[in-house]
Amino acid sequence: MSATYRVAVRALCDFTAREGDLDHRFTPAPSARDGIEGHSLVASRRGADYIAELPLSGAFEGLVVTGRADGFDPVANRLEEIKTYRGSLERMADNQRALHWAQVKVYGALLCAERSLEQITLTLVYLDIASGKETLLSQDASAAELQAFFASQCRRFLSWAKQEADHRQRRNAGLQTLRFPHAAFRPGQRELAEDVYKAASTGRCLLAQAPTGIGKTLGTLFPMLLAMPRQQLDRIAFLTMKTPGRRLALDALATLRASQSDEAQPLRVLELVARDKACEYPDRACHGESCPLAAGFYDRLPAARQAAVEKGWLDREALREVALAHDVCPYYLGQELARWADMIVGDVNHWFDSHALLHGLAQANEWRTGVLVDEAHNLVERARGMYSAELDQQRFNRIRRTSPKALAGPLGRLARQWQNVVKDAELENEGGQGKPAYRLLTALPDKLVAAAQQVGSAITDYLGEHPEQTSFELQELLFEALAFCRLAERFGEHSLCDITRHGRGRAVLGLRNLIPADFLSARFNAAHSVVLFSATLNPAHYYRDLLGLPENTPWREVVSPFSAHQLEVRIRSDISTRFRDREASIEPMVATMSQQYQRKPGHYLAFFSSFAYLEAALNHFREAHPGVPVFSQTRGMPEAAREAFLARFTPSGKGIGFAVLGGAFAEGIDLPGDRLIGAFIATLGLPPFNDFNEALKARLNARFGKGDDYTYRIPGMIKVVQAAGRVIRSPEDEGVVVLMDDRFAQASVRSLLPSWWSLGNPNP
Numbered sequence: 058m059s060a061t062y063r064v065a066v067r068a069l070c071d072f073t074a075r076e077g078d079l080d081h082r083f084t085p086a087p088s089a090r091d092g093i094e095g096h097s098l099v100a101s102r103r104g105a106d107y108i109a110e111l112p113l114s115g116a117f118e119g120l121v122v123t124g125r126a127d128g129f130d131p132v133a134n135r136l137e138e139i140k141t142y143r144g145s146l147e148r149m150a151d152n153q154r155a156l157h158w159a160q161v162k163v164y165g166a167l168l169c170a171e172r173s174l175e176q177i178t179l180t181l182v183y184l185d186i187a188s189g190k191e192t193l194l195s196q197d198a199s200a201a202e203l204q205a206f207f208a209s210q211c212r213r214f215l216s217w218a219k220q221e222a223d224h225r226q227r228r229n230a231g232l233q234t235l236r237f238p239h240a241a242f243r244p245g246q247r248e249l250a251e252d253v254y255k256a257a258s259t260g261r262c263l264l265a266q267a268p269t270g271i272g273k274t275l276g277t278l279f280p281m282l283l284a285m286p287r288q289q290l291d292r293i294a295f296l297t298m299k300t301p302g303r304r305l306a307l308d309a310l311a312t313l314r315a316s317q318s319d320e321a322q323p324l325r326v327l328e329l330v331a332r333d334k335a336c337e338y339p340d341r342a343c344h345g346e347s348c349p350l351a352a353g354f355y356d357r358l359p360a361a362r363q364a365a366v367e368k369g370w371l372d373r374e375a376l377r378e379v380a381l382a383h384d385v386c387p388y389y390l391g392q393e394l395a396r397w398a399d400m401i402v403g404d405v406n407h408w409f410d411s412h413a414l415l416h417g418l419a420q421a422n423e424w425r426t427g428v429l430v431d432e433a434h435n436l437v438e439r440a441r442g443m444y445s446a447e448l449d450q451q452r453f454n455r456i457r458r459t460s461p462k463a464l465a466g467p468l469g470r471l472a473r474q475w476q477n478v479v480k481d482a483e484l485e486n487e488g489g490q491g492k493p494a495y496r497l498l499t500a501l502p503d504k505l506v507a508a509a510q511q512v513g514s515a516i517t518d519y520l521g522e523h524p525e526q527t528s529f530e531l532q533e534l535l536f537e538a539l540a541f542c543r544l545a546e547r548f549g550e551h552s553l554c555d556i557t558r559h560g561r562g563r564a565v566l567g568l569r570n571l572i573p574a575d576f577l578s579a580r581f582n583a584a585h586s587v588v589l590f591s592a593t594l595n596p597a598h599y600y601r602d603l604l605g606l607p608e609n610t611p612w613r614e615v616v617s618p619f620s621a622h623q624l625e626v627r628i629r630s631d632i633s634t635r636f637r638d639r640e641a642s643i644e645p646m647v648a649t650m651s652q653q654y655q656r657k658p659g660h661y662l663a664f665f666s667s668f669a670y671l672e673a674a675l676n677h678f679r680e681a682h683p684g685v686p687v688f689s690q691t692r693g694m695p696e697a698a699r700e701a702f703l704a705r706f707t708p709s710g711k712g713i714g715f716a717v718l719g720g721a722f723a724e725g726i727d728l729p730g731d732r733l734i735g736a737f738i739a740t741l742g743l744p745p746f747n748d749f750n751e752a753l754k755a756r757l758n759a760r761f762g763k764g765d766d767y768t769y770r771i772p773g774m775i776k777v778v779q780a781a782g783r784v785i786r787s788p789e790d791e792g793v794v795v796l797m798d799d800r801f802a803q804a805s806v807r808s809l810l811p812s813w814w815s816l817g818n819p820n821p
Contacts, residue, residue: 062218065422066113066124066163068396073213074159077152078345079354079389090543095141095184096127099191106132113167117211120218126164127182135178135195136165141186143517152355157181159210162198166207169200176200187518221397224366227323228399229286237279238316244618244788245271250280252613253588257284257427262587262606264433266594267615268811270787273590274431275309281427281588282313282324285399290585291424292398294415296405298432298439299725303328306402306431307372314370327394328372329403329414335373335388337381350386358393361385365394396422405430409580410443411543416580425585432725433589434775437603440573444552446541448509450475450564456534461523467508467515474505475564484558494558497752501554505566506545513538544568550760551575553752569749571756574605581606593778595809599771602761614812618788621815625793628816630802634740639670642739646797647678650713650737653795654685658711659734664718664780666740668692674739675715686712690722706732718742724779729786735793736784741800742776743769774809 064072100109107130114123127139138161142149161179169177176199183192242250249267256263257280267273281293295306310326333339338348345352361383365371368379371394380387395401395414407415408428419426430436453475457468482496516535520527544552551572558564570576581587581604594600597612629649634642650663665671668691675689688705691698699721705712706728716722719742744750750768758764777796784792800806807816 061119061121062222063121063123064214064218066122066160066167068422069122069210069214070156070159070163072217073210074156075152075355075358076155077150077353077355079343079351079386080150080345081343081351090546091186092141095186096139098189099137099139099182099184100128102191103128103130104132106130111168113164113171115167115170115207117208118215120211120215122163122167122207122211124164124167126161126168129168133178134174134176135180136161136168137180137182138164139182139184141184143186145522146183146185146192154181162203162206163210165198166200166203169203174200177203187514220366224323224325228325231317231323232282232286235279235283235313236317238275238312242276243271245615246276249273249276249590249613249615252611252615253277253429254280254284256588256611257281257288257290257586260288260585262581262584262610263589264594264597264600264606264610264612265588265590265615266613267590267592268617268619268813269592269782270785270790271615271618273592274305275312277429277431277588277590278306278309279313281429281586282400284427284586288427288585289425290427291422292415292419293400293427293429294408295400295402295429296408296431297402298405298435301725302431303402303404310400310402311370323369324400325366325369325398326371326400326402327391327398328376329391329395329401329407330373330376330388331404332388335377335386335391337387343386348386350380350384354385354389357383357385358390361390362393362397365390366397371398405436405439406443408584409436409440409577411576413580416583419583426583428584428587430587430589432591433600434591434593434779436589437573437600437772440577440604441570444544444570444573444576446537446544446568448505448537448541448566450562450566451559452530452537453534454562456530460531461519463519464512464515467511471505471508471512474502474508478502478505478556478566479558479564482556482558484556484564493560495748496556497748498554498556501545501548502566506542509538510542513542541566541568549575550756553756555749571753572603572760574603576605578605578607592782593775596771598763599767602763603767617811617813619785619790619813621813623788623791624785624814626810626814626816627793627795628801629795629797630799632739632797632799634666634670634798639673642797643674643677646674646737646739647681649795649797650678651682651685653735653737653793654682654713657734657793659731660706660710660728661713661735661737662722662733662780662783663713663715663737664723664739665715666718666742668717670739671715671717678713687715688712689715690717690720694721703728708732713737718780719776722783723776724782726783727786728783729790733783733792735795736781737795737797738777738780739797740773741770741798741806742773742780744772770806771809774806778809778811 100107107128109128111126111129113126114121126136128137138157140157158181161181165177165179168174176197178195178197181194245267249265249271252263252265278295284290285293297303297306307328337350341348343351361379364383365379368375376391377387380390392414396418401415407413453471457472460468482498484494484496513535516531545568548568552568552570555567555569556564600606601610632642632645654661665674671689675687678687688702690702702714703726705714708731718738718740754764754768757767761767781794784794
């Protein structure tokens with residue numbers, strides 16, 4: 058080999074020892090926590106000389122293989138590979154068992170070589186999580202036999218390892234000479250690129266506020282790719298909040314590729330797509346007996362994998378083409394190729410979620426990873442959702458009525474605990490008459506959580522013994538219960554518990570994350586460098602505190618390429634949009650919008666804090682100004698209707714589109730030139746004043762001393778700035794933004810607006 062290549066034992070065996078069908082039918086697999094606890098339980102039952110988590114390594118013709126054996130008993134000369142399971146061990150597939158034997162044999166070869174052992178006993182320890190019972194499968198092996206097996210596995214991997222080592226050398230050589238694809242940087246783009254490169258070079262995180270129009274996507278990708286060979290980065294992940302962000306990243310990468318010489322294009326690019334978007338047979342179960350792309354998946358995977366890496370560019374369409382040419386599942390081929398791609402473009406959950414694919418691979422393979430997060434102002438709310446969970450009483454009751462008799466006991470206990478919680482929260486006579494009843498709970502309802510854990514265990518055990526009884530709804534209840542209980546185990550000051558009752562038998566118990574920092578800080582530390590960028594990342598302390606960024610994370614604001622003369626910003630300080638003043642505010646707002654439209658006809662967007670407020674203003678506007686074209690966002694607007702709404706914004710067109718602040722049309726849409734020449738923003742976008750937000754305020758005040766700012770003012774102004782940002786999209790654009798609320802005149806609010814805006818004096 059031209060270079061040393063390192064591979065983990067698990068990754069080696071996954072590559073060489075997997076065969077047969079892809080099978081993702083429900084299997085009662087233990088959680089990661091179950092696995093850790095199971096390993097500890099087995100180790101505690103062994104003698105004092107037992108060595109758990111034994112690090113081992115060895116080499117074969119330039120291939121370095123490393124890993125940690127689960128346990129070694131030097132007295133019995135026995136090496137153990139521990140696997141936890143639920144249900145019936147007899148139902149474990151033969152190809153899964155073969156993979157386990159391959160792993161313990163490789164560890165055995167490494168151990169014999171390291172300790173000069175002539176023979177050893179290899180044991181697979183299968184631990185039933187439910188009962189604690191161990192099933193031991195053992196075989197004696199000589200060092201010579203194990204070395205021969207090790208060599209055979211390494212030889213099967215060597216050609217791939219050589220290819221990968223050579224690819225990395227060519228990739229790094231190409232990136233060393235990477236050229237910016239345009240003759241010059243846009244204003245502010247070079248400054249952004251320099252800050253990103255410096256963060257990658259120093260192994261830091263970075264908060265970069267950069268205005269729309271400077272080319273943030275290319276301005277972050279280019280420097281991170283330049284840093285890749287110099288910092289020995291293994292992977293770069295470009296993570297987005299929405300699908301259009303992935304397309305922008307892929308377009309920027311395509312521009313980079315097209316501008317380089319052939320020698321500088323070995324970069325492998327992979328787009329990760331959600332399973333429901335990638336599935337070719339959505340009506341089929343995901344196993345070989347049902348889906349033709351799952352049958353023999355691992356037998357055909359090597360050829361598909363090779364074809365994919367040779368192609369190099371693997372967006373959704375290209376990946377699907379390779380997969381179908383080799384009769385394998387596109388989604389799971391993508392999951393496999395995440396191990397071998399250099400640049401991965403996907404959703405933020407792939408790094409930050411509790412079961413994040415890329416984070417898991419990075420940890421298992423000890424990758425040095427550069428992470429780029431687009432539209433990062435959304436990460437606070439997205440992460441809160443990742444670490445929140447609900448239990449739905451109505452769904453539970455529906456499933457209980459049709460569930461197997463074997464589950465009657467645990468389901469009945471959970472039903473009684475539901476009734477007790479509703480009663481204790483004094484919700485029995487509330488809800489169902491319009492507005493739902495809501496209570497914050499002062500503590501977790503431990504008895505209900507315990508009952509939910511019992512339901513999860515009972516369903517898991519039942520489905521393990523009766524896989525033919527698996528139903529979608531029973532699985533959904535199981536996953537809901539397991540997710541809730543996992544978060545309950547980590548419940549603390551970062552979250553709260555609440556209950557909402559929509560009527561009899563229709564309560565929802567929620568675990569709501571308030572401070573994502575307690576979950577995300579480890580994710581930032583696991584990466585070599587994370588760059589979070591957006592047009593709206595002000596103030597820096599809000600994101601540092603709530604996301605758990607390292608203390609040494611700098612905040613940079615890229616000077617805007619836009620000038621104040623491009624955007625006229627007016628404040629109507631005589632209008633109050635507070636809830637008590639809503640009715641009185643509509644007439645002056647409508648007059649303001651009409652006057653601006655008559656002054657300069659064109660396309661405008663008008664943003665309101667709720668659909669009710671929007672509809673009231675829209676009706677009044679139509680009555681008062683029937684000659685002005687108006688159109689509106691609607692509740693639950695389907696994708697086709699959203700596209701039609703945006704299609705109204707044609708060049709040189711006229712009309713006012715009414716939309717909700719913080720909704721689909723308030724960010725992430727691009728209407729350059731005269732497709733949009735102005736925006737009216739009614740209200741500060743403040744979250745509603747209610748029990749939940751007041752509890753959030755109290756919790757954030759206790760932690761950071763900034764409860765009101767972090768709960769209301771800053772999130773609201775982020776929505777305002779994002780909505781206003783739809784107007785100026787390039788250095789050639791001109792337009793107007795009218796802020797309609799007296800609070801926009803307050804210094805504390807004005808400080809959160811973009812620095813390049815020229816506000817002047819508030820005018821009535």
